[in-house]
Amino acid sequence: MSTEENETASADNRAPGLTRNLFSIIGLAMAVVAGANIAFLVLLEALRPNPYIGIFAYMILPGIMVLGLILIPIGMALERRRRRKMAPGEVPRFPRLDLNVPSQRSAVAFFFSFTAVFVSLSAVGSYRAYEFTDSVQFCGQLCHTIMNPEFTTYLKSPHARVACVDCHVGPGAGWYVRSKLSGAYQVYAAFAKVYPRPIPTPVANLRPAQQTCEQCHWPRMFYGAQLKVFTHFASDEKNTPRQIRMLLDIGGAEPSAGIPSGIHWHMNISNQISYISTDSQRQVIPWVQQKDQFGHVTVYESKAAKLTAQQLASASKRIMDCVDCHDRPSHIFLPPDEAVDNALFTKHMDASLPYIKQQAVEVLTKTYATKPEALKSIASSLRGFYSSKYPQVYNTQHTAVEAAVVEVQNIYSANFFPYMKVDWRTHPNNIGHLYFPGCFRCHDGQHVSAQGKVIPNTCNTCHTVLQQAESGVPVMGNTAGVQFQHPVDVGDLTQVTCSDCHTGGTGP
Ligand code: HEC
Ligand code: HEC
Ligand code: HEC
Ligand code: HEC
Ligand code: HEC
Numbered sequence: 001m002s003t004e005e006n007e008t009a010s011a012d013n014r015a016p017g018l019t020r021n022l023f024s025i026i027g028l029a030m031a032v033v034a035g036a037n038i039a040f041l042v043l044l045e046a047l048r049p050n051p052y053i054g055i056f057a058y059m060i061l062p063g064i065m066v067l068g069l070i071l072i073p074i075g076m077a078l079e080r081r082r083r084r085k086m087a088p089g090e091v092p093r094f095p096r097l098d099l100n101v102p103s104q105r106s107a108v109a110f111f112f113s114f115t116a117v118f119v120s121l122s123a124v125g126s127y128r129a130y131e132f133t134d135s136v137q138f139c140g141q142l143c144h145t146i147m148n149p150e151f152t153t154y155l156k157s158p159h160a161r162v163a164c165v166d167c168h169v170g171p172g173a174g175w176y177v178r179s180k181l182s183g184a185y186q187v188y189a190a191f192a193k194v195y196p197r198p199i200p201t202p203v204a205n206l207r208p209a210q211q212t213c214e215q216c217h218w219p220r221m222f223y224g225a226q227l228k229v230f231t232h233f234a235s236d237e238k239n240t241p242r243q244i245r246m247l248l249d250i251g252g253a254e255p256s257a258g259i260p261s262g263i264h265w266h267m268n269i270s271n272q273i274s275y276i277s278t279d280s281q282r283q284v285i286p287w288v289q290q291k292d293q294f295g296h297v298t299v300y301e302s303k304a305a306k307l308t309a310q311q312l313a314s315a316s317k318r319i320m321d322c323v324d325c326h327d328r329p330s331h332i333f334l335p336p337d338e339a340v341d342n343a344l345f346t347k348h349m350d351a352s353l354p355y356i357k358q359q360a361v362e363v364l365t366k367t368y369a370t371k372p373e374a375l376k377s378i379a380s381s382l383r384g385f386y387s388s389k390y391p392q393v394y395n396t397q398h399t400a401v402e403a404a405v406v407e408v409q410n411i412y413s414a415n416f417f418p419y420m421k422v423d424w425r426t427h428p429n430n431i432g433h434l435y436f437p438g439c440f441r442c443h444d445g446q447h448v449s450a451q452g453k454v455i456p457n458t459c460n461t462c463h464t465v466l467q468q469a470e471s472g473v474p475v476m477g478n479t480a481g482v483q484f485q486h487p488v489d490v491g492d493l494t495q496v497t498c499s500d501c502h503t504g505g506t507g508p
């Protein structure tokens with residue numbers, strides 16, 4: 001038999017083609033339909049970025065396409081087996097490939113060029129999938145309602161241009177895989193609606209800050225003090241403004257840039273501090289251990305709440321890092337008191353409206369079941385207050401009252417998320433000590449070592465008050481620093497906890 005004859009014979013053998021079977025046809029249809037859809041969605045996404053398009057274009061459809069492509073050869077193999085069973089001996093065990101046959105040659109050429117194009121497109125595709133699942137859109141918007149509190153506050157924070165993954169995942173393959181695994185569960189939890197409300201804080205397995213924050217902020221390069229000005233408005237009729245200017249001794253430890261000192265130096269560079277907390281939010285800290293640069297260990301225990309030996313042995317210790325102080329670098333849920341002070345200071349709200357500070361804080365401190373209910377109630381209480389108590393103001397300063405209503409509603413929308421049960425009360429901010437225990441969790445004068453050493457709580461350990469002013473008139477001040485004067489007498493300031501009275505809501 002000549003080769004020519006052989007070709008016709010085997011060509012006859014192959015007809016009808018092995019792909020003519022149910023599996024291969026379904027597979028082919030899946031691949032073609034998915035491929036066409038991907039092309040369309042990628043185009044659409046380029047025009048209008050949207051996380052829902054992304055999840056189809058880069059995750060679901062490619063999965064369907066690959067499944068389809070796998071089904072084609074599986075179908076062919078099954079079909080071949082079936083034919084061999086039907087006509088034993090006639091169909092050889094393995095397919096015969098002969099590149100001298102033009103039709104086979106073009107089939108092989110098609111196969112290889114298709115594979116080459118497919119592999120390079122999937123390389124681009126998987127990179128896009130990787131980029132997409134790491135994007136702020138994916139993290140912040142896909143699970144719209146769940147992450148809404150974090151996403152909304154993030155957009156207004158100093159880190160609005162830092163991607164979620166830079167803090168929550170960081171560099172390296174290990175954490176990438178870990179995050180995708182827990183992410184897969186989170187996507188499921190979102191669809192199945194089995195997520196906790198609010199999402200618990202602190203994040204139990206957050207990556208250590210050395211590998212996230214310190215990729216951008218280099219702790220050795222902090223130095224010197226920072227001038228901070230705090231402006232408050234009293235809850236009196238005149239909304240009396242009060243200002244405190246102070247130097248915060250942030251410090252650092254780059255000897256060429258200055259003497260190592262300050263908050264950052266003590267906490268991060270010269271000492272390793274670990275602690276035990278007895279609550280899930282790390283607000284109650286009865287046990288603190290300090291290891292200095294020479295390896296000396298000092299243990300401080302709270303006189304107020306001493307742990308038993310058994311509690312001590314079973315408790316887990318946490319090494320202090322950036323997020324033990326900066327736990328809200330990006331998701332800042334402002335207390336009403338602070339948010340209203342900011343609005344008055346930036347003149348978004350008119351401080352000449354009598355009692356506006358007190359009224360605004362009061363409506364914001366109430367708990368509402370839903371956002372529409374809150375917005376309605378804010379408007380009606382503020383209007384009600386001015387129309388009944390100050391009818392003249394209500395008439396002459398009508399626009400100011402309405403502007404205040406809008407501003408208080410904006411404060412509510414930006415900081416309160418009733419659906420997720422989130423507001424400042426659920427997410428304490430550990431910088432400072434006014435509205436939350438913060439630094440005073442340890443620096444309360446109650447934490448003493450066996451040798452009688454106390455974690456310092458004198459008022460100039462961390463800052464120097466330069467000046468205080470009331471209604472624009474300096475109360476006192478000089479550049480050497482002064483003692484902070486509390487506007488009303490509350491006794492010895494080192495013996496009180498600020499956040500007992502300053503709850504952030506109604507009150508001072
Ligand atoms: C500058 C760093 C940073 C960025 C950027 C960032 N986060 Fe966070 N996030 C944190 C820290 C720190 C915590 C609190 C961790 C802790 O207390 O253990 C946190 C907590 C959370 C929590 C837990 C609930 C809570 O509020 O404590 C969620 C959910 C969250 N972030 C989502 C996001 C999303 C979504 C984005 C992007 C839109 C994002 N984060 C961007 C640093 C960041
Ligand atoms: C990808 C880089 C990047 C990462 C990661 C990052 N930051 Fe920042 N951070 C910045 C930039 C940029 C600014 C300055 C923003 C500005 O001044 O507008 C900033 C500002 C800050 C500030 C000053 C905020 C203020 O009110 O002025 C603090 C505090 C801070 N970051 C803490 C953290 C902490 C804590 C983490 C880790 C949880 C972190 N950052 C992670 C880039 C980063
Ligand atoms: C003991 C608590 C504490 C720890 C731990 C801590 N910080 Fe700070 N940090 C502060 C305080 C307090 C300020 C003053 C800013 C303020 O009050 O808002 C500050 C300020 C900053 C600023 C703003 C500096 C400026 O000059 O504007 C950055 C950025 C910062 N910290 C980053 C970090 C990083 C990164 C880490 C971890 C390596 C860290 N901090 C650890 C308490 C701390
Ligand atoms: C987990 C407990 C803990 C927390 C929370 C904490 N500190 Fe400290 N801090 C310590 C310990 C322990 C020392 C070492 C005391 C010593 O050396 O005498 C220290 C020392 C310091 C010092 C140096 C004091 C000195 O000797 O002059 C400063 C400044 C400081 N802390 C600032 C802060 C600030 C600001 C905060 C809040 C943002 C804060 N700390 C929160 C435990 C804590
Ligand atoms: C362990 C460090 C530390 C100690 C001790 C400390 N403070 Fe502070 N204090 C801070 C930090 C940090 C801030 C800045 C908070 C911020 O940036 O919001 C602050 C802010 C303040 C403010 C301004 C708060 C505001 O929002 O208006 C006052 C007032 C103040 N401290 C008074 C005191 C007094 C009085 C004492 C002594 C009883 C004291 N502090 C002890 C760390 C400390």
Ligand code: HEC
Binds near residue numbers: 244487
């Ligand atoms: C016993 C309750 C109590 C304690 C404790 C307390 N305060 Fe106050 N604080 C008040 C009252 C009341 C006012 C006056 C509020 C007003 O005039 O509207 C006030 C006013 C202030 C103001 C002026 C701003 C404003 O809202 O009018 C600052 C700042 C302040 N306190 C800081 C602190 C600090 C820092 C501590 C902790 C060292 C502290 N307070 C502890 C009750 C307290």
